[in-house]
Amino acid sequence: QVQLVESGGGPVQTGGSLRLSCVASGLTDNIGAMGWFRQAPGKEREFVAAIDWSSGFVYTADYLKDRFAISSDNLRDRATLRMDSLTPDDSAVYYCKSGTNMAALRSNNAGSWGQGTQVTVSS
Secondary structure, rough: OEEEEEEOOOEEEOOEEEEEEEEEEEOHOOOOEEEEEEEEEOOOOOEEEEEEEEEEEEEHHHHHHHEEEEOOOOOOOEEEEEOOOOHHHOOOOEEEEEEEHHHHHHHHOOEEEEEOEEEEEEE
């Protein structure tokens, strides 16, 4: 089992920045990919960004690439999401997820989820 704990969310004004952190514990040797998803009220959960340690690739949703960046220290037990130029449309609960690989990360039936951290952007 992998446990994930997110931190760094909170209120921020339009145009501001936040840095979300995700730290994993437990069977971290099984982690091959780690990423972030978000879910706004009344909307489906959507992919934000991920790191695939097996390939070294970083993936970010196209419409967020100019403002969001995911990074890691290569220890495979943490990932940071930096978010800049935030708008009210970015308000959501942000979830960290880990998987044995990118396919597991993207799957609805695999991987481990954190409990989420709320980001609220005011206008």
